[in-house]
Amino acid sequence: MKKDLAQLRLDIDAVDRQLLELLNRRAALANEVGELKRAEGSPVFRPEREAEVINNLQAANAGPLNDRRLAGIWREIMSACRSLEAPQRVAYLGPAGTFSEQAAVQFFGSSIEHVPCVNFDEVFHAASAGAADFGVVPVENSTEGVVTRSLDLLLHSPLHIVGELSLLVRHHLLRLSNSTEGIEVVLAHPQALAQCQGWLNKHLPQAERRAVSSNAEGARLAAGNPAWAGIASERAGAEFGLHVAAPAIQDDSFNRTRFAVVCLPQVLEAPQASGRDCVSLVVSVPNRPGAVHDILVPLKQHGVSMTRFESRPARSGQWEYYFYIDIEGHPSQPHVAQALKDLQSLCAFYKVLGTYPVGEA
Numbered sequence: 001m002k003k004d005l006a007q008l009r010l011d012i013d014a015v016d017r018q019l020l021e022l023l024n025r026r027a028a029l030a031n032e033v034g035e036l037k038r039a040e041g042s043p044v045f046r047p048e049r050e051a052e053v054i055n056n057l058q059a060a061n062a063g064p065l066n067d068r069r070l071a072g073i074w075r076e077i078m079s080a081c082r083s084l085e086a087p088q089r090v091a092y093l094g095p096a097g098t099f100s101e102q103a104a105v106q107f108f109g110s111s112i113e114h115v116p117c118v119n120f121d122e123v124f125h126a127a128s129a130g131a132a133d134f135g136v137v138p139v140e141n142s143t144e145g146v147v148t149r150s151l152d153l154l155l156h157s158p159l160h161i162v163g164e165l166s167l168l169v170r171h172h173l174l175r176l177s178n179s180t181e182g183i184e185v186v187l188a189h190p191q192a193l194a195q196c197q198g199w200l201n202k203h204l205p206q207a208e209r210r211a212v213s214s215n216a217e218g219a220r221l222a223a224g225n226p227a228w229a230g231i232a233s234e235r236a237g238a239e240f241g242l243h244v245a246a247p248a249i250q251d252d253s254f255n256r257t258r259f260a261v262v263c264l265p266q267v268l269e270a271p272q273a274s275g276r277d278c279v280s281l282v283v284s285v286p287n288r289p290g291a292v293h294d295i296l297v298p299l300k301q302h303g304v305s306m307t308r309f310e311s312r313p314a315r316s317g318q319w320e321y322y323f324y325i326d327i328e329g330h331p332s333q334p335h336v337a338q339a340l341k342d343l344q345s346l347c348a349f350y351k352v353l354g355t356y357p358v359g360e361a
């Protein structure tokens with residue numbers, strides 16, 4: 001005979017009590033790990049261990065829970081255990097409700113200490129000066145290209161990249177009412193205004209576009225004036241009590257932003273090889289014909305794929321450039337190490353920005 005709802009709920013309650021006991025046993029073990037780590041001064045956050053835990057469980061998973069959901073649940077369990085060892089402070093472009101905050105929570109889980117910052121410079125400063133353990137900054141958007149300020153800050157920063165993630169970015173038009181009538185000003189971060197310019201040209205051609213420090217800040221301001229609208233996430237709308245006047249107004253429905261997770265090498269060294277890794281570099285070459293071509297030759301010779309090549313002016317007034325290069329692989333692989341060594345010998349400036357596991361698309 002099939003069980004009725006009341007019986008099924010009793011069974012769920014019983015399983016939950018077992019889970020609770022097991023989770024607390026796990027948490028107590030994490031506490032012990034924390035004591036060991038404090039004694040030896042080693043880092044709390046170990047991304048390669050967390051990846052191993054999830055891989056092992058996925059290999060043993062008999063269902064019906066699917067592997068993706070399982071990973072999401074264990075990321076949160078480990079985030080909670082990690083916070084018992086030591087709360088990880090994560091800096092990002094605030095206020096609450098930004099995509100950067102969403103990226104921080106997606107990467108570290110929700111048991112983190114939030115360090116919202118007013119701009120990207122402050123994120124780098126917080127993580128360099130010890131006010132935060134990690135920083136999360138956008139580096140590239142699939143519609144708008146690179147986030148130039150983040151690249152410029154990475155160039156001279158003592159922070160290195162230890163992880164990345166990519167977030168599907170849906171921008172909504174948010175305001176105090178749920179219609180698009182009578183909007184005089186649209187406020188958002190310049191990147192979001194650019195990502196929605198086609199929609200704005202078509203639907204709100206008369207409205208003034210006002211750039212503000214973050215989308216969430218635009219939403220906050222829009223909550224104070226019925227003729228103003230912000231472009232931001234649903235989360236930001238909820239935070240400031242706004243309606244969605246028009247959903248998903250970004251010009252590209254697959255609009256994605258890639259974020260880098262940065263920290264001081266003292267907080268976390270470069271992660272070990274995970275099997276799917278990436279090295280980010282910034283280089284400059286002597287100003288002579290063929291120099292840019294030449295730096296790509298070692299990559300081809302040693303069979304290393306380049307997944308990104310960006311240039312940024314060196315601000316010397318001499319039309320010199322820095323090149324931001326991502327390659328596939330890990331320096332512990334001999335062909336990658338050799339390619340990097342040969343490449344370095346051709347560069348006037350060479351800096352490894354980080355070696356880290358490739359983020360999920």
Ligand SMILES: O=C(O)C(=O)C[C@]1(C(=O)O)C=C[C@@H](O)C=C1
Nearest residue numbers: 033044045046049050078081082
């Ligand atoms: O294995 C460790 O080093 C732990 O600290 C435990 C644990 C976990 O909860 O499994 C927590 C934090 C680390 O990032 C990795 C794993």
